[in-house]
Ligand SMILES: Nc1ncnc2c1ncn2[C@@H]1O[C@H](COP(=O)(O)OP(=O)(O)OP(=O)(O)O)[C@@H](O)[C@H]1O
C-alpha cells in the first residue's frame with residue numbers, strides 16, 4: 170500500500186500551483202499544512218483524479234492512478250474543500266446517490282449508510298434535506314459520503330473549516346476513529362487540527378513540500394528557540410519588528426511576548442517548550458518589520 | 466460466477482438509475498415543469514374540444530363537449546365506400562342548393578345537408594382542381610358524367626402530378642408508386658376529431674419539447690451548479706457508468722414526459738370527441754399527398770415525429786449543458802429549434818434544400834405531408850418526412866456518445 174508522488178507539478182496559466190512534489194505515503198494520517206494558496210487543494214484534486222498533473226505522475230502501488238481509473242477511485246474517498254451536494258435531496262437519498270455512483274449494491278448501501286450516519290451523528294436527521302443542514306452537519310455528511318465505499322485512501326480537504334470549537338474537536342475524534350487501516354490525507358491551516366492526530370506532517374508553501382516529518386521531529390527542530398518575556402508596553406512594537414512573535418498579552422506590568430529566536434531576546438527571557446503552532450509560525454509567519462532583517 | 470457478476474452489475478445500474486431519477490424529481494422547478502406539462506395537456510384538450518363547431522338542422526351553432534360527436538354522427542350518414550353515385554348525388558345537391566340560394570346558403574340548409582358532406586365535397590373539388598388554388602366554382606360546373614367519372618379524373622391527375630413534381634424518372638416512378646397505394650373507391654367515415662387534433666398535437670408537442678429540453682439540460686449541469694462535481698468525478702463510476710446513466714435517465718425522462726403528456730392529451734380529447742375516422746384515408750383531405758395513410762396512422766406519425774424531435778432536443782440540450790457546465794443556453798435550445806427556427810427556415814426553404822431538413826419539420830407534419838418534396842441519392846428516392854425522422858433519430862443517438870465523452874473527460878487533458 171503505497172501512494173507516491175513522482176515530481177508532480179500543476180501549472181495554471183502563469184502560476185505553479187504545485188511545483189515538483191515527490192513524496193511517498195503509506196498507512197496513517199498525514200497532515201498537509203499550508204497557508205492560503207500554498208497548493209494543497211490542487212495537490213488533492215490531482216490525487217483524486219479530478220485534474221491531471223502537468224508534469225510527473227501519481228502512482229498507487231506503482232500504477233498510474235489515472236490509468237487505474239475506476240479501480241483506483243473504488244478505494245478512494247474524497248471530501249472536497251468546497252463540498253457541494255444536491256441541495257434538494259434528503260440526507261439519506263443523497264447518501265444513496267453517492268453510494269450508487271460508487272457502485273455499492275442496494276443492501277450493502279443501506280447498511281453502510283445507517284452505520285455511517287450513526288457514526289457522524291446524523292441518523293436522526295436522515296430525512297432532512299441537505300440544504301437544511303448546518304455547515305457542521307453538512308461536513309459530517311461529507312465525511313460520511315467519503316467513507317461509503319470504505320476507502321483505503323481518504324482525502325479530506327480542510328474538513329474543519331468554518332466549524333465551531335466543539336464541532337472541531339468532535340471532528341478530530343471522528344477522523345482519528347475513521348483512520349484505522351487507511352491512508353488519510355488531511356489538509357488544514359489550523360495547526361491544532363492535526364497536531365495530535367497526524368502521524369506525519371507535511372508543510373507546503375508555494376507549491377512545494379519543504380518539510381515533512383512527525384510532529385515531534387518538527388517540534389524538536391524548534392527546541393531552544395521559543396522564549397517568553399515581558400517588555401515595557403512602548404517597546405513592544407520594536408520587538409514585533411525584529412522578531413517572530415507568537416502571542417502578545419498586554420498586562421499591567423507591560424507586554425508579555427512569545428518570541429521565536431535562537432538567542433534570548435531579552436536578558437530575563439524564559440525558554441519555553443515549543444509547539445507545532447510555533448513551527449507553523451516559524452515557517453509561515455512574517456515579522457511586522459522588514460523581511461530581510463532576520464536575526465536568527 | 467459470471468452470471469452472478471452480471472446480476473450484481475445490473476442491480477447496481479438499476480439503483481443508480483433510480484437515484485438519478487430521485488435527484489431530478491427532488492428539484493421543485495422540475496416537478497413544477499412536469500405538472501405544467503400535465504395541466505397543459507388538459508388545457509390543450511379543452512381548446513381542441515372547444516374548437517369543434519356543429520350546426521343543427523335548424524341552423525343553430527353548437528360548440529362544447531357534445532359538438533364533436535354530433536358532427537361525426539351527422540357526417541357518418543355518408544359512411545362507407547365513396548361510390549360514383551354518392552359523388553353525383555352530393556354534387557347535384559350542392560348545385561341545387563347554390564342555385565336556390567344565390568345570396569348564400571342559409572344556416573339551416575347547411576345544417577340539414579351541406580355540413581354532412583363537407584369532407585366529400587372538398588375531396589371532389591380537390592381532385593378536380595388538381596394543383597390549382599381551391600375554388601368552389603368547379604363544383605358548380607361539373608356535369609353528372611364528370612361526377613361519376615371522378616376516380617378516372619383522380620387517376621389521370623395523379624399521373625400529371627407525378628410528372629410535374631418528379632424531377633427525374635426515378636422520382637416520377639416513385640410518386641406513381643405511392644399513388645398506386647390509394648385504394649379506390651375510398652372508404653369514408655367522419656374524421657373530425659383527428660382533423661381537429663392536428664394543430665393541438667403539434668403545438669402541444671412543441672410545449673413538451675421545450676419542457677423536456679429544460680429538464681434534460683439540468684441533468685448534466687446539476688453537479689456544476691451545486692459544486693457537487695468533485696465528489697461525483699472522484700466516485701468509482703463518476704467517469705463511466707454514472708455518466709451513461711445520466712444520459713439514459715435523460716432519454717427515459719424524455720420518453721416518460723412526452724408520452725405521458727401526449728397520452729393525457731389524446732385520452733381526454735378523443736375520449737370526448739370520439740375516434741370516428743380512424744381508418745379514413747388521409748387522401749380524403751389531400752387527394753394528392755404522397756403519404757398514403759389513414760387518419761389513425763397520420764396521428765401516430767405526428768406523435769412519433771414529436772417524440773423524435775423531443776429526443777433530439779433532449780440530446781442536444783444535454784450535450785450543450787455537458788460542454789458548457791451550465792444549463793443557461795442549453796435550456797433554450799428547444800425553443801430556438803422549434804419556435805425560432807421555423808421563421809428562419811421558412812424564409813429560406815425555397816432557396817435551399819437544407820432548410821427542408823431542419824428539425825422543426827417534425828413539428829410541422831400537418832403542413833409537410835401536403836408537400837411533394839422528395840430527395841434522391843443515386844437512384845434511391847425518399848420522402849421528406851421519413852428522411853427527417855431518420856436523420857434526427859440517428860443524430861439524437863449519435864450525440865449521446867459525445868455527451869458522454871465531454872462529461873467524462875472533464876478536468877482531464879484532451880487525449
Ligand atoms: N483553477 C485554477 N485556475 C487558476 N489558478 C488556480 C486554480 N486553482 C488554483 N489556482 C492557483 O493555484 C494556487 C494554489 O491554489 P490552491 O487552491 O491549491 O491552494 P490551497 O493551498 O488549497 O489554498 P487554501 O488554503 O486557500 O484552500 C493559487 O495561487 C491559486 O490561485
Ligand SMILES: [Mg+2]
Pocket residue numbers: 209210211250326
Ligand atoms: Mg484549498
